[in-house]
Amino acid sequence: MSTRIDPRLMAEGRRTRGALYLSIGLGVVAALLVIVQAVLLARVVNGVVFKGQTLGVVAPLLWGLAGLFLLRAGLTYASEVVAFRAAGAIKTYLRQELLGHILRRGPVPAAGENSADLASTMIEGVEALEPYFSRYVPQMALVVAVPLAILALVFPLDWISGLILLVTGPLIPVFMVFVGYRAEAINQRQWQKLLLMSSHFLDVLQGITTLKLFGRARDEIEIVARISDDYRKTTMAGVRIAFLTSAALEFFSSLAIALVAVIFGVRLLHGHINFFPAFLVLLLAPEYFVPLRGLSTYYHARMTAIAAARRIFEVLDAPVATAGTQVMPGAAGLEICCESLRFSYSGGENVLDGLSCVFPAGKITALVGPSGAGKTTLARVLLGFVRPEQGTVRINGTVDLASLAPEAWWESLAWVPQTPRLFHGSIAANLRLGRAQAGLDELREAARKARALEFIEALPQGFETVIGDLGQGLSGGQVQRIALARAFLKDPKLLILDEATANLDMESEALVLDAILDLAVGRTVIMIAHRLAMAERADQIVVLQAGRVAECGTPAALRDSGGLYAAMRSAGREEAEDLSCAI
Ligand SMILES: Nc1ncnc2c1ncn2[C@@H]1O[C@H](COP(=O)(O)OP(=O)(O)OP(=O)(O)O)[C@@H](O)[C@H]1O
């Protein structure tokens, strides 16, 4: 499997091809200078010890050595800086791609995915790629270039040592591939455990109130401890393998160098060989193994990167619902026509099961039906977040929703979900998500229409009051009204509301309903409603049941038809009566 990830990672690397090649080139030159350095050193020693040369004679060589040393340091430094820059550029690019993809895909997670997992993939996962590009890839070039260059020099000097190096060198990569299989499985497992740990931790943090109230906080601490311990064990298994690998590599290379040294020693004693070639080969033998040994360290980086990259590519490969490029039709109103929509979440049973209906332009349609009937799912299809498996959504009779560019579509609609999301920042900033350039007067006007002005102005800093991530400091109904004000500001052609008044008391609900009716003028409105009092105010009601349209018509027509809607109404009335009796 890893063989398929490597080419893809390298394809990502190609985006900064110039920088990577430059870094590899600088690194290779720096490494090859070691050979020149060894030749100079061997000459100095040979000259001083065996030829009786004075310092004056060897001085240029010594200067040369010092110069080489500085040059190598400079080249290595430059190579690393360039490599880190290249890796940084790749990381930024991948993070942007991931975020863009997640945003385009919308809020429906793929199977087995959650936000903590996505966050870890985007932060730690992408981070884990850095050593791959900044270390492993340049090292691969050294592994090929340096030993070959050394062999080319050593063979003419002394073929016996050349042969020893030639035979022992490849043992190292072979051995590493051998342990690599096992290490790769461990790495994959370690990455999955890390994801599990972060998603569990996020769950605990988000559910902290519930956990505390149910007295389960202590149990959770134990679970987190168990997961962490599990993670520690996998990490230790990885560390053990890394340690064993490097110990074995040290052993092989020391053995080979010792062999070369002993054979030289014997031959020198018998006068079969001169000092200069013997000494030079001895200096070069350890250098021959340096890149190979480095490879083992960076091989670990490669495996971590591959485990992380697999997840990154999985996210990037997940299909995006709407991906067309056509621009929105410029018509004033939007009529939306759903034709035989069929959809299921990750292969389960059909949540939309041949659903057909029309949302007329400039009219309010209420979408009602039992819980689980597929109302929210239909809204997601209309928003372009999920693509129906069958059927089409046609806009103004001609344009297929699937062929539209998602940004263009989203531009023309506003969506108020069941639990709207506010972001950390001032109320004004949250409202301006609806329209970035809106002035304070426009904010006030939108807030007034959404029946939110009064409570906003009562806050200590009014519109500049900073609210927490999940709208902390505001009640559910207040959050809902800010979300409505945001929709007002956006001035959309299509407004989709999912139980927008679910968190409100009766009085605010009536106010907000009035506000929605104000906003609805001249727009297409789809209003998912639990409370039928809201549906009664619509121009048309669509009753969904088990993913199909059970009934469709004006409120009056449905009331009289004696169908599902009439039954829901009388059930609702009984409930209300029960409630008033109980009070
Ligand atoms: N993200 C999801 N992944 C898998 N199944 C889902 C997902 N969202 C909804 N479902 C399932 O699809 C079915 C329809 O859900 P949907 O949310 O569309 O119903 P609904 O009509 O909006 O219900 P409610 O009135 O309770 O909000 C349900 O059985 C639900 O369990």
Ligand SMILES: [Mg+2]
């Ligand atoms: Mg719903």
